[in-house]
Amino acid sequence: MWLLGQKTRRTVVDNHELLLICLVAIAAVGGYLTYTGHVAPGTDTTTRQVSSWQSSGSFSHNATVRNGTSAFPEGEVLEDRSVYLQRVAPVLDGAFTYTYSASNESDLTASADVFVQYRSVESTQNGALVYWEVERPLTQSTVQSLAAGEHIAVPFSLNVSRAAEAVRRIDSEHGQTSGRLEIAVVSQVTLSGTRNGQPVDTAHTYRLPIIPSQSSYRVENAGPVTNSGDRTVEAQVEKTYGPLWTLGGPVLLLGCLGGATALVYGRTTDYLTLTDAERRWLAYKSTREEFDEWITVGRADPVDDVWTTSVDSLVGLVDIAIDTDERIIESDTDSDFLVYTGDRLFRYEPPPEPRTDSTMGNSDAETSD
Structure with missing residues (x-):
């Protein structure tokens, strides 16, 4: 008894060549999937992180009330304010703190200088035009060995009233420029040694701008400034495929080859021939x-x-x-x-x-x- 009905055999006979081409093409796809999924999967290029580091520099500040008032008793410590009154608390005390972390073994030597910077700056289309700049040390250089996770702290103290007078006096020496007069506490951190096994010789600068007015001064503390970096390498890894690829490939290959074989056999043995x-x-x-x-x-x-x-x-x-x-x-x-x-x-x-x-x-x- 026939396994295929008359209509089905007529359809197969009328489209024999097209069906054979389709079966062979799908078998080729199945062969490719089988070959890549089981014989030669190939490789992918991946990027792997081998080390990383991160550093942070920040300022903290406070001012002690030296001329007491009804609102501020003498001796009170005002901490991390955005605005201080010059007559009440003319001296700004603070500290600069630097810390870093690294994923691998490191051996660094860090030095930190803290100084006050006076300058006259004018903004232009090409950036900032500095008419003059003067720096005065606030704290002697601090040098120490710095391991990952450790920090270095450098204190400073600045009489803002006197600093305001100094920046005006220096500008007067230069003929009273048209630039904006600026005062800033600046810390420069210099690093040398090895970090994550790589040599390091670099410096970072951190600024704490101070803007005086007639009766007060504003401290523009932007918070911690962080820097980071990493080192990566490229590696070749074997490609992986899902079950649809690894199982579907052999199924397509064997199924379509079997179908093509049956089609050729049916034509050559008159199995598909209609009387x-x-x-x-x-x-x-x-x-x-x-x-x-x-x-x-x-x-x-x-x-x-x-x-x-x-x-x-x-x-x-x-x-x-x-x-x-x-x-x-x-x-x-x-x-x-x-x-x-x-x-x-x-x-x-x-x-x-x-x-x-x-x-x-x-x-x-x-x-x-």
Whole structure:
């Protein structure tokens, strides 16, 4: 008995070359997936971090009340304010703190200088124009060995009232420039040694701007300033694929190769070949379905003295029914198709339905899908 119905075999035969090309193409895709997923997956280039570091520099500040008032008793310490009153607390005390961390072994020597910077600056389209700049030390240089996680702290003290007088006096020496007069506590940190096994010789500068006015001074503390860095290397790693790739590849390869083999075998052994009887039956069934609206099943009684004409195809009988505006009667007794026009009877006898043969190459039949 056939494993495939007549309609299916006709579809396969009519599209044999296209189906074979598609199966081979999909098998090739499955082969590629199988090869890359199991034999030679290939490599990817990845970037791996081998070390990192981070440093932070920050200022803290306070001012002690030296001229007490109703609001500020003498001796009170005012901490980390944005604005201080010059007459009440003219001296700004504070400290600069530097710390760093590293992922690997490091051996650094750090030095920190803290000084007051006076200058006259004018903003231009090309940046800042510095008319003059003067620096005065506030704290002697501090040098110490600095391990990862340790910090260095340098204290400072600045009489802001005197600093305001100094910046005006220096500017007067230069003819009273048109620039903006600035005062800042500046710390310069110099590092040397090794960090994460790499040589280091660098310096960082941190600023604490101080803006005096007639009765107060503002401290623009932007908070901790951090710097960081890392070192990476490129490495080749084997590609990995998901189960859809690793399992789907062999399934596509084996399934499509099997399908292509079966297709070639079926064509060469006449397994997929349709007999003439099968082709006639399929053509009849297709026409019967196409013109079903013109056909009525009923009983056909014999009519005497009527000229009967046999028609070779159901399509021809449909043409007669259309031309004569009559319906086609499908006999419920012998399955013949009839068109009766009053004086003529047109008859079409459908081909017999093929039966299943025991020999595949000689089959005259099979039940349709």
